[in-house]
Amino acid sequence: MSKLSLLDIIGPIMLGPSSSHTAGAVRIGNLAREIVAEEIEEVKFHLHGSFKETYQGHGTDKALLGGLLGLSTADPKIKNAFELAEEKGIEFDYLPVELDGVHPNTAKLEIKDRTDKTTTIVASSVGGGSVVIKQIDGINVDLNGEYHTLITLHQDKPGVMAKISRVLEEDELNIAFMKVLREYKGALATAVIELDHNLTTKKLRAIKEIAEIKEARIIKPVK
Amino acid sequence: MYDFKTINGLIELAQKEELSIPEVVILREQELSERSEAEIRELMKKNLKVMKEAAQKGLEKDDLTSISGLTGGDGRLLAEAEKDGKSLIGAVISQAVAKALAIAEVNAAMEPIVAVPTAGSCGILPAALLTVAEKYEKKEEEVIDALFVASGIGLAIAQQASVSGAEGGCQAECGSAAGMAAGAVVYLMGGDHNQLASAVAISLKTVLGLVCDPVAGLVEVPCIKRNATGASNALVAAEMALAGIESVIPVDEVIVAMKKVGDALPNELKETSLGGLAATPTARKIENELTLNN
Missing domain, CATH: 3.30.70.260 (ACT domain)
Structure with a gap:
């Protein structure tokens, strides 16, 4: 583990209510956007574990989508992520899923871009806003988006x-x-x-x- | 090297190098991040700004409601009672408690906050610090220095124990926040190193064993009210320490004890919503209603 910065203690500045369910979800969306690197047409969020149980109360749904739209963890526009996605003509849906051997805060994103390519990303929010991209298109990658x-x-x-x-x-x-x-x-x-x-x-x-x-x-x- | 793992280590480093605690904390960060002192101070200034805005929003907005609809408006309710002269416990604690409720409610409403050390405990440090700073008319730079003191305390806790409810229970989250706030307030009021260490120790000792049991898994019940008591805990500990009351158990031993208590807590009481208040009949009813509304 890298050394703790004081910014890990005071900060981040983020939209509530939860660093793992909200800020981490935004970062998963941000990374998925980086990975796909094309205009997005449609996304299905398959939610597992605690994400599945509490996603509405924690705003995980808006956070994932807002992140995918490129908004940062502190951007108040995340609250309007549904409207923003609709304006851009992006279809989105949230579905329950049971995944094996993953962290309780895990989502599988199925993203279809405008080139008609579909990318599947499995990502976990592992605490304090940190995330791990577990898989891209079935390949284990385990990357944390810090590099x-x-x-x-x-x-x-x-x-x-x-x-x-x-x-x-x-x-x-x-x-x-x-x-x-x-x-x-x-x-x-x-x-x-x-x-x-x-x-x-x-x-x-x-x-x-x-x-x-x-x-x-x-x-x-x-x- | 300006590294430290413990509160005692931080204090010894400050004494040896003849530096203030904020200076040591900033130098450590400079070494770690290659950022300049000015950049680090600027980042902290931004944090302070968001803290103030969150407090103000929570106290002034008349329709503040969480996403689930469960909470909102309590900070304002208490602040109004205090303004009407109905406070039982006195202005400083009452105002701090109102601010802590307000900021935690702002968090639950999906508005911007600073996670100190976490989103779930984000009301405690700003509430205690801002209330004292207002009352004693402290300058912004002094408050920023106190935030660096709080960071140093938080770093010492995180490196010896944990600041995560899922790992150590609420004692690790709201307890750590109260310890950070108590030490920061002592520093702001001109207390010495021993008083600072005692304040952190006293505030942490009083919440050892506090479990993390969020109703329906949400950062609302009992989290928001635990932010309120966390802020009062910090001020009570600071008050005792500034009067010269010492902690019999040294602060770093308290932190290690907190870690051991956290390890001994069953998983049911560490953010899983399987035990404690989360498993009460009312909590289960709320959970069912929220699921039905979905």
């Missing part, structure tokens, strides 16, 4: 990670955390690389040009 994060989908071959780090190294981009996950040897693997600084568009392109890389995206940190 610039590079996510790749690549062929599981020796040397791919070295090629990626070479690109990062050229810009002296320091890797804070990194994990590589694969379903089975030689198949497709995912790397989640959390960086201290942002990756330029040029660098992202260089990564995408690596022969074994199928997909690569960068997710900016959210406050």
Whole structure:
């Protein structure tokens, strides 16, 4: 765990009533927006556990949607998230779900964007406004949105990670955390690389040009 | 290195370096965040502004209601009674309690607040501090310094125990907030290091074992009224400490005891709404009604 800042004690400035059910929900929405990175057409929020039981009383519904619209945890407009989404022509719905082995404050977001692509994101609000993106499209990523994060989908071959780090190294981009996950040897693997600084568009392109890389995206940190 | 893990560590560092407690807390943050002192002070000033606005909104808005419809308007009710000369306990405590209710009600109404240390306990520190600051006409910079003192206390509690109700019960949330407020008020009133440490210890000791049992899982019942008693707890502890009353058990030992009590609390009493007030017949009835309304 990183060292506590005094801003963890006094703050954040946020809309009530709950750091986990409201502020954390906004951050889940913010991160989902970053991950999708396209105009959103429709979203289904599948709510699990305590999110399912108390989402209206905590404003979790408005918080998730407001976050997806790009509002910050302290933005009073979150209270009008339903109206704002309607103005933008975004359809939204809240549904109960039972997910296995997840934190009680978990939501599964099914987001259809204007390119007709659907992205599925599973995220948990783990306390004090901190969140963890557990899965993107079924792939375990476990990222917390505190770093610039590079996510790749690549062929599981020796040397791919070295090629990626070479690109990062050229810009002296320091890797804070990194994990590589694969379903089975030689198949497709995912790397989640959390960086201290942002990756330029040029660098992202260089990564995408690596022969074994199928997909690569960068997710900016959210406050 | 300006790091500390305990209240005693914070005080020793201040004495050794001949610095004030706010200075040590700011230097620690500068090392941690690479922000300048001016930036850190500016952030705290912003926090203070939101605290004041929340108190004002809670006391003045005549239709303040939580999203669930369960709560709202109690801070205003008490403030009016006090203004009408009907206070039993005196202006300072009565006004602080009214502000604590008001800010916690603003939180439940999905309005902006500062989580100190959490959203559920957001009324305690601002209520105690702002009331004392108004009464004794303290300057804004002095109040901001007191907020840094409160942060230092909160950091010491969070590093030795917890400030989360789900981990340690309400003692960790409203208790920590009261400890932070008690120490900040002692600092604002010119108390010394020992008095500050005693105030934190006394306020925490009185709520050891306090459970977290929110009705229907919402940050409303009993949270809002526990903010009220948290603010009065802070002021009573500060009053005792400033008079020279000491805590027999040193403050950091109290914090560790709070951690152990929190660990010993069953999960039913740690924000799960399975025990305590949340499991009473009335709470269950409220829960059912809220579900039906959905």
